[in-house]
Amino acid sequence: MSYSPLIDDLIDALRCLPGVGVKSAQRMTFQLLERNRPGAARLATALSKAAEHVGHCTSCRTLTENEQCFICADKRRDQQTICVVESPADVVAFEQSGDYKGLYFVLMGHLSPIDGIGPAEIGIDRLLQRSAELSISELILATNPTVEGEATAYYITEQMRSRGIAVSRIAHGVPLGGELEYVDSGTLAHALKGRRPID
Amino acid sequence: MSYSPLIDDLIDALRCLPGVGVKSAQRMTFQLLERNRPGAARLATALSKAAEHVGHCTSCRTLTENEQCFICADKRRDQQTICVVESPADVVAFEQSGDYKGLYFVLMGHLSPIDGIGPAEIGIDRLLQRSAELSISELILATNPTVEGEATAYYITEQMRSRGIAVSRIAHGVPLGGELEYVDSGTLAHALKGRRPID
Ligand SMILES: [Zn+2]
Ligand SMILES: [Zn+2]
Numbered sequence: 001m002s003y004s005p006l007i008d009d010l011i012d013a014l015r016c017l018p019g020v021g022v023k024s025a026q027r028m029t030f031q032l033l034e035r036n037r038p039g040a041a042r043l044a045t046a047l048s049k050a051a052e053h054v055g056h057c058t059s060c061r062t063l064t065e066n067e068q069c070f071i072c073a074d075k076r077r078d079q080q081t082i083c084v085v086e087s088p089a090d091v092v093a094f095e096q097s098g099d100y101k102g103l104y105f106v107l108m109g110h111l112s113p114i115d116g117i118g119p120a121e122i123g124i125d126r127l128l129q130r131s132a133e134l135s136i137s138e139l140i141l142a143t144n145p146t147v148e149g150e151a152t153a154y155y156i157t158e159q160m161r162s163r164g165i166a167v168s169r170i171a172h173g174v175p176l177g178g179e180l181e182y183v184d185s186g187t188l189a190h191a192l193k194g195r196r197p198i199d
Numbered sequence: 200m201s202y203s204p205l206i207d208d209l210i211d212a213l214r215c216l217p218g219v220g221v222k223s224a225q226r227m228t229f230q231l232l233e234r235n236r237p238g239a240a241r242l243a244t245a246l247s248k249a250a251e252h253v254g255h256c257t258s259c260r261t262l263t264e265n266e267q268c269f270i271c272a273d274k275r276r277d278q279q280t281i282c283v284v285e286s287p288a289d290v291v292a293f294e295q296s297g298d299y300k301g302l303y304f305v306l307m308g309h310l311s312p313i314d315g316i317g318p319a320e321i322g323i324d325r326l327l328q329r330s331a332e333l334s335i336s337e338l339i340l341a342t343n344p345t346v347e348g349e350a351t352a353y354y355i356t357e358q359m360r361s362r363g364i365a366v367s368r369i370a371h372g373v374p375l376g377g378e379l380e381y382v383d384s385g386t387l388a389h390a391l392k393g394r395r396p397i398d
Contacts, residue, residue, distance in 0.1 A: 002291070002294075003262065003263075003287060003291065004253070004262070004263040004264050004265060004268065004269065005264070006245070006248055006249045006252055006253055006264045007249060007253060007262055007263070007264075007287075009245045009248070009249070010245040010246060010248075010249045012245075013238070013241050013242040013244075013245035013246075014216075014242065014245075016231070016235055016238030016239075016241070016242060017213075017216075017227045017230075017231070017242075018223075018226055018227060018230045019223065019226075023380075023381070024217075024218065026288050026380075027217055027218075027288075028216045028217060029249070030262070030286060030287060030288065031216075031217045032215070032216070032246070032249075032250070033249060033250070033253050033262055034262070034307060034308075036215055037250045039212070039215030040215075040246045040247075040249070040250040041246070041247060041250050042212050042215070043212040043213065043215060043216075043243075043246055044242075044243045044244075044246035044247040044250065045212075045243075045247075046205075046208045046209040046211075046212035046213075047209065047212075047231070047239045047240070047242055047243035047246070048239075048240060048243040048244075049205055049208070049209075050205045050206060050208070050209045050228070050231075050232060050239070051231070051232070051236045051239040051240050051243065053205055054203070054205055054206060054232050063202065063203070063206055063229070063232055063233070064202075064203040064206070065203050065204070065205045065206075066203060069203065070203065087229060088202060088206075088229060089225050089226075089229065092201070092202065095201075108233060181222075181225075182222070
């Protein structure tokens with residue numbers, strides 16, 4: 001297959017997007033070049049700005065271009081509770097459920113020894129430090145209800161317990177094997193309310 | 200929903216891609232920022248270069264950053280035959296079938312009066328001019344076997360006939376209602392061989 005070099009490059013580059021194969025990349029290329037050049041230019045700018053400026057929140061590790069994300073920077077949030085999630089999308093899901101007023105900690109993944117992802121890679125040191133700084137009264141575990149998410153929750157529970165911090169797990173209600181960010185707001189609010197201490 | 204402004208911008212901008220909704224755009228954003236910043240930077244460059252430099256081939260209208268595409272510029276191609284297709288992807292499909300040595304003309308769409316797409320928008324003037332310049336002996340119609348593709352083929356046939364140019368339509372074999380770029384090379388080669396004069 002071969003178009004002109006700039007078109008081939010664009011088709012190739014689009015394939016770095018998850019779920020985009022050759023055929024979709026071709027469609028995207030033609031549609032952008034034929035019908036939406038302003039969209040292509042805007043996407044180019046958004047990509048390079050984000051790739052250059054977005055880093056991690058120094059408090060909760062979520063993706064942000066600021067030193068602190070807007071939730072960590074909001075002093076009206078309950079500083080005594082941290083909810084631990086796997087991804088920035090999970091934070092948005094909780095915020096949309098509207099019931100949670102505490103802080104978050106975003107692991108940016110889960111423990112996965114096979115892939116070389118251990119406690120350091122998911123920021124456990126920072127979580128322990130942050131929990132101590134704030135003298136939190138409760139840590140809520142909202143990792144995904146998958147094998148890796150459960151193992152990660154178990155590991156964090158052990159770490160917190162040895163430091164005397166109360167840990168809870170959001171209630172089941174989140175479908176097992178599912179991904180948190182796809183759960184509807186109502187179910188998520190319900191799961192949060194139904195959390196129980198881990199003993 | 201709200202992340203930081205640069206992340207929101209990127210999610211929004213990705214939605215200009217066909218088939219990409221909010222959830223996919225979020226996934227793409229996190230995957231690029233967490234795991235593939237070089238890919239994001241490369242995609243940004245490819246998009247802005249293509250949006251800036253890609254135009255249409257002055258001979259066949261396909262997308263290219265050069266004045267003429269590499270097929271039109273190749274003087275070893277049979278200059279007596281033009282195959283009319285709807286999209287650049289169709290050219291690639293024919294080239295992969297390996298049986299065709301003539302030139303192409305790319306309509307970049309099909310007639311669609313409802314959408315305001317008439318003969319001028321699909322370059323019919325240029326096609327007539329090009330056919331005359333080259334004194335072609337045959338025009339092969341390979342628009343998609345859809346209602347619009349057939350109507351476009353019919354319109355072009357009328358125009359060519361009144362100028363005494365022989366017109367043929369690729370054989371059925373391409374599944375009716377299907378899209379040309381998804382047909383396998385063998386079927387396409389077969390359809391091309393089985394073409395018959397329109398009388
Ligand atoms: Zn934060
Ligand atoms: Zn050309």
